[in-house]
Amino acid sequence: MKLICSDLVKTYGHKNAVDHVSLTLEQGKIYGLIGRNGAGKTTLLSMLTAQNPVTSGTVTLDGEPVWENRRALDHLCFSRELNVSQESGVGSMKVKEYLRLASYYYPDWDGELARRLVELFELPVKKKLMKLSKGMLSMVTIVVALASKAAFTILDEPVAGLDVVMREKFYKLLLEEYAATGRTFVISTHIIEEAADVLEEVIIMHQGKILTVANTQELVDSARYVSGRAEDVDAAVEGLTVCHSETMGRSKGATVFLKPGEQIRPGYDVTVQPINLQKVFVAMCGEEAH
């Protein structure tokens, strides 16, 4: 069963928030969707889960279109930040009421897991949603995502508002659930480096387009940061894919991606360092990226 979107476009006014995106999400993987604010991540995810209509393009699950398709929607869960700010009634709903509602819409809902997580997070079930702190609200959405047992579970910024200890707990819970069920998770996050080890594949999105879909380890392994005197660096990286460079006085630092078989030209006095996912991302999506 694969979740596939083909040439997906979402237009608001004159701008394409999602610009001809094609993706294939497979079963049994943890994907990370990373991108800057406004890159179009949430818009893309909303269309993948049939929550928002597309401007053009198709989204299918196991070959069937997901739009208005109960059977397909049964396997999808899109857990996102709850909006309880308006005087809209959602905020006045109690936690347990919200969880009960969620259980109606997810056929494989695991009430036992939900109970266990609520206890673990010490969630006050009788409290109204609008009275919860931002961290607790995040935890509610995490409970729904994990307990839904949906084959494709998407979490939009799940750790927003969680402190570092709770974030660690979340990653461990995620891995536990993944190990137990092999569900597909798609995590969209800002906190890139922390999540990097957990993500098997990473999807980098920038200004509505997908820049790359790659195995996280392989992407990071292929990247190098080359630094030294500007002339030496230029010589060492000649012919290679330079995605970003910065010059400070006589020195220069360049981020390059090595294709299989390529290497930094030897013989130059430059420092070659490996770089982490976060730095790779900034190099690809920062203002001065090529």
Added chain:
Amino acid sequence: MGRGYRFWVRYLWQTISVGVAAAAVMFLLTGVGVSWSQVAGTLAGLPYYLVLGSTLALTLICFTTHLVYFPLVLALGSTRREAFWGFLLYRAGVVAVTALLSLAILLPLAAGEIWQVFPVLVLVLLFGCTLGSLMGLAYQKLKFIGILMLMVIFAIVGGFVSFFLVGGNAAEEIFDGLFAALGRYVVVGGILWLLSAVLDLSLTSLALRHREVKL
């Protein structure tokens, strides 16, 4: 019935229970310590309370559905079809139960007046739903218009209710007169409602299809 409707069925059940409980309480409060004939008299007035209460609640709930419940269920994975029909089911359910209860009370007590009064009661209920929903739709597009409509409706009803409560017997007579007058225009009212209902349903369906679940 599909899983997508459980929310609406449960909501219907909750609303009915609350409504019936409220009506029972009202009945007890007004009927305590009076003789049977007085009880009958009070009981005969109950349907009006019931309809009024239901209509107010329905108007508000139908309004809130567009604002709150639609985005909520859509975010949880409901299809738009389920949301549309679930909403319809809910409204029809509340109207039906209220109408039946009123009928059950009116039949033994005021059989003669029934066919003048009952249709008006049903019409009021139906208008409550449709107007509430239309207001909710208006609110989506132009918050200002929606709020204005809501305020106007509540002002009218509020004035009506307080007049009725304070006015005593004179008010009751005026009330009955009003009902009788309305009874003459039932058919026209019915047609008007049908038109507004068609508008409401088509707009709701359209709005749902284009609706975006936003943060």
Added chain:
Amino acid sequence: MNEQLTESKSIYLQISEMIETDILREILLEEEQVPSTNELAKQYTINPATAAKGINLLVDEGILYKKRGIGMFVAAGAREKILSKRRRAFVETYLDRLLEEAGRLGITKEELIEMIREKAL
């Protein structure tokens, strides 16, 4: 295997090196079972696929072997294999870098040998 993962090297390589080091330190003995990929994933909060990659690397090199249905075990002669592998890597990992840095600092071969002789005392 209670070290921390660092940023400088691929996670799966770090995992395989940690297992190798444990074998050298005789924390893991030959024919003993090593932690499963899920256990490693949980302990280090990494994706199981990454842990599996590290383990598979060692299986390919004959340091670990798989007992179907049970798990991964340390192969006989693993210690020897690791030692010779690391000796071969020693030149690249340490010697090359040593010579490069020495060159950069202008240290001659004779000075270098003298330094080593002093240290090894």
